[in-house]
Every structure is written in C-alpha cells, then in structure tokens.
Amino acid sequence: MSGSVSAWFADILLRLANRMVPPERGEWSRAMRAESAYLPESVRVRWALGCLVAAIKLRFTPMPTETPRISRWVMFIEAVGAFVPLAVGWWEVTFGGSGVVRLTSKNIHYYVDYPGGTYLLTMQILAAVVALVGPIGLFLGLRYVFFGRGLANRVFGWVLVGGMWTYAFFGTIAGYLFGPDEWKFLWDQMLAFNLLPAAVVLHLMYLGKPAAPTPGDARLTPA
C-alpha cells in the first residue's frame, strides 16, 4: 500500500473509530487520533485498526441499560432485528407464492373446504394488513437512526401496537375455537413477529417524546 493510500485509509479508520467512541470517552478518541500523527507510516494503518477495535470495545462495554433513550446505532440493531423478519413475513403473506394478492376463487374454495381453512385464510388476509408494521417500523427505525426522529404521532403508534396485540390476542383465541385441529400456539413466532416489534414501536414512541437528548444523541445529531 503506498504511503498516501495507507494514510488515507488510516484516517478513514480513525474517523470511524472517533464516531463510534461514546462521547464521555471523546478525549481518549482524540488522543488515539492525535498519536497517529506521530507514527511512522508503516504502522499507521495497524494503529488505526487497533483504535477501531478499542472504539468497538468502548461502544459495547458500557451499553446503557438504565435508560431507554439510546444512541442511534443501538436503534439500528433494534430496528433491523425486530422489523426485518416481520417485513419479510409481510412480503411473503402478501406477495409470496400463496400470498394474498395471488388468491383466486379456486384456492379460496380450497381453503374454505379444508377444516379450519377459513380461519387460516382470514388470519392470512389480516396478517397482510397487520404485518405492515414490519416495513413501516423499519422505516421509522431507520428514520430515527439517520435523522434522530422518534415516533411523535402517538395515535399512529398505538394503532400499530394495538393492531398487533389485537391480532395476536383474538387470533390466538379464534385459533382454538375455529382453527384446524393441528393448530398450535407458537410462542417463538409470537415473540418474533408480534411482541418484539410491538415493543420496538413503543420504544420509538418513547423516543418521539420531546426530551433532553443523551450525550450520544447529541453527538450524532446533525448540526
């Protein structure tokens, strides 16, 4: 690697490290970066990689657990983890091979004739609506990541959460009453596709409340 390229690459790594370090450790981040100006060219990239490792350690070690007002990087992980599976599920029940948009009178009859099929069909059609929380939540989560805006519209937030809870609650009861004989309540799916996304929507609503930002938010908020 030529000198100018390695210097450029080291600088990129150091800038990245600087962005990742929690604000209360900003002085140390500046120290690592300043020190790099005194290093021989040959060790600068390795030094910068070490600084990036240190920044990652610092970012994850003191993860704040006492406040739900988190940094945007944490929300990125939260939003992707909670909403991507639901968004994929929404796409599947809507546009997938047996998705709602592909329903014809023929396969509707097939559903209806099957014991408990009406229940399954109804749940799928409702899921195509309720699981819209997936793409919407992903959008809202990424909006927080990039622009620092939580979900300020509380009515909309409660519609999203209420829709999911209602679907889960009545869907479960209806499953026992009208579902197919082999119908089972699946806790893991309930957690992944309902409770977790609903919790993150509530979190985004909390973040949408006006409040003094954390130092982490302040650091990441565009001027």
Added chain:
Amino acid sequence: MPRVRRSSGQTLNLLRSLMDEPRKWHHGYELTKATGLLSGTLYPMLMRLSDRGFLEHKWLPSKEAGRPPRHVYRLTSQGAAHAREEFVLAEEVGTSAAGTVSRA
C-alpha cells in the same frame, strides 16, 4: 469472602513500563513499543487505570509545527502504590509480569 481482582499479565506489563520512569510522561506509541500491546488493547487499559485513579494524563503541546498536541500518561502516587502491590502479588504466585495471571 470478596473476590480479589488481580491485574492481567498485560496490565502488569503496562504498569511495569510506566514504573520504569514513574515521573516521566509517556505517550501511547512509546507504550505500545515497550509493552508489545496493540493500540486496541492499550487504550482501554489506560482508560481503566485512569478511571480507577491510577493514571493521570494531559495534553502536551507539540514542539513541531503542524502536529497536534499529544496525550501523555504517568502513574499517580496511588497508581504507583497499586503497581508495587501488584508486582509483589505476581511474584508471590511465581508469575512474571509477562505471564498470565487471572484476568482482571
């Protein structure tokens, strides 16, 4: 009985380097060369020592034009006492500073 937290071999190495010239201000690159630690290990250790009041640090203006001030470090008197205590403990268990001791 409370668990006694012992310094790691890497921390002992760092303490030893800092104790070689306890009143001198050391900079990060010098410490990486003296201890063989990488920057990704060294700086979190320096931060921990500083958090515990064992290390003082300051910005030293550069003598060369165009270079930023440099962050430099030295042990506090409390840090020096801690280092001596750790060296004694390490010797008691027959472990050199370069060896591994139960992780702090």
